[in-house]
Amino acid sequence: MLKLGVIGTNWITDQFILAAEATGEFHLTSIYSRKISTAQAFGSKYLTPIEYFDDLDRFFNEGKFDVVYIASPNSLHYEQSVQAIKAGKHVIVEKPACSNPTEMKHLVKLLRQNSEIFYFEAARHIHSKNFALIKQKLKDLKVKQGANLTYKKYSSRYAEFLAGAEPNIFSLDFSGGALQDLGVYLVYDALSWFGFPGEVNYYPVKLRSGIDGSGTAILSYEDFEVVLNIGKTANSYLPGEIYGEKETLLLDNAAELKKVELVDGAGNVTILSVEPEEQNPMIAEAKAFAKLLRDPGSLENKQIQQDWLALAVEVNQVLYELRKSAQIVFKADREF
Ligand SMILES: NC(=O)c1ccc[n+]([C@@H]2O[C@H](COP(=O)([O-])OP(=O)(O)OC[C@H]3O[C@@H](n4cnc5c(N)ncnc54)[C@H](OP(=O)(O)O)[C@@H]3O)[C@@H](O)[C@H]2O)c1
Structure with a gap:
């Protein structure tokens, strides 16, 4: 144990x-x-x-x-x-x-x-069964035309912010904001499913503290764009969409990935996978970490850990480039 x-x-x-x-x-x-x-x-x-x-x-x-x-x-x-x-x-x-x-x-x-x-x-969703399923389905698509992914959740701390306080998650001093908090999931999606983008731009709605309460990020690839809609000041129920040529993959939510469907060119919908509603969303990652930690000396485990780290490094880089494009500067950026 x-x-x-x-x-x-x-x-x-x-x-x-x-x-x-x-x-x-x-x-x-x-x-x-x-x-x-x-x-x-x-x-x-x-x-x-x-x-x-x-x-x-x-x-x-x-x-x-x-x-x-x-x-x-x-x-x-x-x-x-x-x-x-x-x-x-x-x-x-x-x-x-x-x-x-x-x-x-x-x-x-x-x-x-x-x-x-x-x-x-702990990017919990990348360890879920549906995350891997989407990656596999994308390999099967002959043509990929990007995606439109949304994660907007009204923050339990937003009322405090509106009342004049500055909770950590709405503070530049604590490296908060919608992009860092929720956008990170969607950047993981984009990089894992489409690779590293050529150019990235972020169009935030900045709040009183200078932090992004919501925003739209555009990740440009050679032949398509991936658009990320994120926010902590409203709730969105829009599904995520990944575009093939005629087919579309529909995700109930691009960060929670409870349900994945395929819509063919004629509009027929096939449910590919549904996660049980009651499951603790962190179990998949806890299992994945435990599997490697059980034998940290194993070369295979080390390699998997290195691969996850390499992805985390890329995600961190893209989050930073997006912030830079929108002139969002954290206190931590000035500390080295
Ligand atoms: N994976 C997910 O689904 C998920 C969901 C929610 C949050 N998160 C992540 O979890 C982390 C914590 O989020 P949160 O909303 O719980 O944050 P938070 O409430 O602002 O802070 C978390 C804890 O840190 C300590 N803390 C608070 N302010 C501090 C300060 N000024 N200096 C030092 N310690 C302080 C407090 O513990 P003590 O009072 O005991 O010291 C508090 O319980 C974030 O990185 C967030 O991204 C992940």
Whole structure:
């Protein structure tokens, strides 16, 4: 069993712990919070013995865990991952892994020097059955004409923002915004399904803090475009569409991928796959990480981890280029 330490005491950490424990491969041993009382309140629902920390150095250096799940505000992911790697812990870090390519470059260098450590960006949907299915279906399409992908979810923090506060996810200081938070899923889609684009442009709607509350990104390829519609200030129920010549692949949602359908040239719809509604959406990634972590010495596992890392590096680069095209500058961009 892998001993799991966690950073971040919001609902997403509960969801990951439940997914990780459901695989039968992880058990929670260690919790860090800025306040010990928060860590204890968070951990009290779990029935295993847990060690609690409110000091990050002690968490990493004295914590008896093998792998850390990091779900802190985006701007802290890099520093906390560096600390974890230096302390000999495997890392599962929530998306987006880093704020910019400078951080990513340093991280990759550190990983090269610590080749026994596995580092995963938790882009949950790329480990789902439907993600692989779409990749396979795209290989079968003779002609590809791009896609129109949408992920717009009204943020539970938006009301706070409208009332005058600046929650982390709407802050340049914390590397927030719609692109980093939700666009990351769609950039993963585009790069995995169509490869690296030739040119990218982002047209955001900026909010009071300078952050993008929503926006449209256009990824240009030689023969087509992939359009990404993202936002945290409204809900969209538009499906994603991937275009062949006459056929269209329909995705219920390009980041959640619960249902994939194929519409032929005559308009006939075939359901290709439907995920069960009640399933914890993080189980597939938890299983994928556990499979590799079970044998980190295996060359095959190392290669898979390297491939995922290479994709994370490309996603990070595209997110940065998109931000640059829209003059969105994070505090983290000025810190190196
Ligand atoms: N995969 C998914 O489906 C999914 C869904 C939601 C979020 N996420 C990711 O999870 C991460 C956390 O998101 P979130 O919405 O939970 O963020 P958040 O509420 O802003 O912060 C998460 C945790 O970090 C700590 N924290 C908050 N502000 C901090 C600060 N100023 N300095 C240091 N620590 C601070 C808090 O824990 P303590 O008070 O215990 O220190 C908090 O519970 C993000 O990277 C997000 O992208 C992923």
